[in-house]
């Protein structure tokens with residue numbers, strides 16, 4: 065019997081180098097080493113390794129790795145998806161404003177999980193374990209830096225709900241590219257995954273894409289790839305099972321690799337350490353790799369249940385088992401293939417796949433349905449008996465609509481089975497199993513893909529009780545994610561089913577954050593299962609407006625109540641009226657910024673809110689954020705009643721449908737968004753009739769206008785006129801564009817007419833890098849140029865500095881940070897001062913910058929004794945206080 069390594073690479077998949085270095089456990093996570101790239105060719109690295117005298121000490125091993133490897137992660141270039149629209153329709157469907165905000169945040173996390181592979185990986189593939197893919201893709205997150213096969217099914221669902229169809233298309237093309245290269249889709253995008261697959265969801269992903277886009281041409285062009293993938297499973301992973309005189313064909317997980325997994329090398333050696341016989345060891349490795357192919361790595365599901373064996377990893381027997389979930393997914397594939405061939409006019413293939421689908425349903429019922437337990441169960445091939453244990457996978461024929469028998473009876477007995485076991489009662493959702501083994505696909509973990517498949521299957525049932533249980537599980541699942549998100553701004557790869565909001569545990573690595581499939585599953589559950597779900601309100605903190613409705617009349621026009629919240633105001637039939645209402649409301653709140661007088665004759669602390677990110681794109685699409693900055697003193701004055709704000713014939717009412725909001729702490733900042741181009745845009749797009757457009761113009765003028773020197777994602781060059789210098793910088797950030805717009809004001813600093821000597825600096829920063837700039841030679845900042853990059857989601861800056869003849873700068877100081885990430889700022893240079901420098905830091909999480917300005921007093925030098933005194937004498941490390 066031959067050893068089959070994970071791939072052919074003599075560095076990443078087999079040989080002494082891998083063996084010696086991985087046994088040293090130089091990194092906390094074994095995956096780190098095999099994700100690193102080579103600094104030289106594999107031949108050079110191997111020869112350097114062979115030249116080391118053996119045995120190699122740990123210090124030598126560390127040095128060797130440092131000298132010859134780099135990364136991990138340096139195979140990628142900056143990339144952010146650019147196809148996230150400003151207002152995906154999912155926002156219109158989710159009822160609860162908080163959950164709508166959550167969905168929007170999740171849509172935005174795709175930006176953090178986007179990756180694009182550097183061209184060098186294509187040119188020098190043997191220097192990388194990463195498999196080159198032509199299009200950018202979304203990764204799960206954390207240690208999972210590469211694409212993962214079955215994860216992508218839920219990522220695609222999430223992306224489609226965020227309407228990011230270009231990204232999805234590219235990812236599907238990547239999978240077709242992998243099928244072309246490997247004959248199937250590997251577990252993940254590394255060479256060490258290239259001899260095992262994962263649950264086959266390519267065809268369902270294509271189908272989801274088709275349903276979302278109706279792009280049949282694209283899907284049709286990939287039908288050969290879909291068939292090739294299906295054939296792979298039928299040729300390499302099928303088993304026949306005799307029942308009566310019928311031979312059923314079913315599938316199993318069974319990789320040919322029978323050596324330790326490179327990414328968990330020392331872990332596999334340890335698991336096999338008490339298996340002395342080399343053939344048994346190879347068999348164990350093969351079963352471990354095959355368990356990884358199932359996506360359930362690892363679980364008691366694959367352990368031997370022979371009497372006398374413990375529930376331990378070294379008893380893993382994956383290839384002996386016919387799994388319910390794999391066969392359900394293949395059944396789904398057969399159904400979809402039949403439908404797609406019919407749709408594209410190939411009725412013959414359509415019929416063939418339909419036959420396969422019917423056969424599979426029969427096989428699932430005849431082989432995997434346990435008539436005693438009245439549920440589907442995995443089959444132990446060797447013992448020819450069901451494995452009578454609870455696994456979430458047992459009910460997945462419901463998800464695949466492959467129950468193969470009378471639905472009413474089946475659904476009823478499935479419900480009874482679940483109720484009797486108590487698996488519907490866990491606080492955090494549907495458990496994976498009822499075994500506690502320390503493995504991650506066992507108790508206490510609940511996995512997002514399983515939550516989704518189980519819930520979806522149950523929700524499609526005709527049995528009302530089973531359907532109701534689906535809602536209850538969806539509620540638990542969303543809430544658990546929501547609690548964790550509010551607490552930590554993290555989405556986990558798995559969750560505890562014991563404690564809602566807690567990440568999962570167990571297995572080979574700590575719980576990972578990101579996280580592709582969790583984001584997709586929450587979006588899917590929110591949209592398709594429980595759009596009406598109401599989230600629990602945070603009890604002692606308030607970052608959002610919620611439960612606030614505004615209703616107002618304008619002349620004879622009365623607008624219906626609009627819900628306002630952090631996320632989005634939706635279903636507005638008249639954007640202009642809405643815009644006006646919001647502006648008015650902001651103003652009304654501004655007027656109350658001191659809060660009402662208390663009995664003690666003192667005023668409540670200020671309340672401030674601001675409207676942000678206003679965009680009107682169609683007659684029905686208005687979005688704005690109405691956010692609040694929370695936390696100072698308790699105040700509940702607004703809950704006392706409605707506010708009526710009457711300005712000429714405009715009447716604004718603010719109704720509080722949830723007054724308790726204001727029992728919490730509030731300290732909000734007010735900004736009114738005024739886009740001077742809005743009324744004309746609205747007129748052009750015929751969004752309003754003449755009277756109302758004029759009204760908008762009127763309101764816009766009434767409240768003043770802010771102008772911007774740039775649009776989001778666009779470059780700008782701004783300079784002040786001669787003898788003027790910048791005295792105000794205003795800027796607003798927009799999350800969907802991950803960029804800022806700017807405005808500058810200038811003031812005259814002298815009446816002298818002497819010519820200034822001005823010049824532009826070079827770019828003072830790279831993307832994602834700090835700006836630390838000071839105009840040289842006593843110069844003053846009179847202009848700024850900047851451009852934005854969508855990949856880095858950042859700006860580079862150049863500055864226009866002018867030496868002011870006869871003028872001296874002194875008493876320079878820094879403003880301190882004038883904004884928070886994603887925050888608005890309006891910084892005014894103090895009177896008598898000019899701007900000399902900028903400091904700015906970018907944050908990759910927020911994809912935004914904070915700013916700190918250096919300003920100085922300016923005076924005529926002549927006869928002041930100050931000549932030449934000031935400039936360049938910047939106090940080291942003084943970033944906040946005054947300095948000379």
Ligand SMILES: OC[C@H]1O[C@H](O[C@H]2O[C@H](CO)[C@@H](O)[C@H](O)[C@H]2O)[C@H](O)[C@@H](O)[C@@H]1O
Pocket residue numbers: 095204208212214215251252325327328356357358359360361362557572
């Ligand atoms: O490195 C250990 C294992 O890690 C992966 O498995 C786990 O994460 C995957 C990505 O989220 C997920 O698809 C899988 O279901 C998880 O168990 C990897 O897929 C395994 O092959 C690998 O051995």
